[in-house]
Amino acid sequence: MPIDILLVEDNEGDARLLREVLIETNNSVRLHVVPDGVEAMAFLRYQGRYLDSPRPDLILLDLHMPRMDGLEALAQVKSDPRLKTIPIIVLTTSRSELDIAESYKLMASCYLAKPDELKEFERLVKSLNDFWLTRVKFPKQHTA
Secondary structure (H helix, E strand, O other): OOEEEEEEOOOHHHHHHHHHHHHHHOOOEEEEEEOOHHHHHHHHOOOHHHOOOOOOOEEEEOOOOOOOOHHHHHHHHHHOOOOOOOOEEEEEOOOOHHHHHHHHHOOOOEEEEOOOOHHHHHHHHHHHHHHHHOOOOOOOOOOO
16 A cells, blocks of 8 residues: 655755655655645645645655745644644754754654764665554544
8 A cells, every 4th residue: 555755855855865765665655745834735735736636644844944944834734633643754954952842842743853974864764664654554534
């Protein structure tokens, strides 16, 4: 059964690398990439060019992006009764204690800091797959 993941990431290199490692690790993943929180909310609310978008099983969310940052997007998702059950993993370069605390306050499922080294990043993505995409059961209920 396919697993739909929405990646909210403004860094094209990080998005490409995550896609390569994730697809190599788990071929049942369908990764959908948007560059910021504004696009993420349009995707999640089936607006504009996202009318036929699937409801993601999981959201991977960067924090520091243009237009609408990750914390604002996280707050909007978790305040929407139709969306709040979607697990959100914050995946960011920030190691700020304020960002970590605020992410959990806004109900992030977990907070992962992107490693600086390629091999460590690959290990992180593989561990993400081993837990979140292999062991975790996602809700299929799509309504409030």
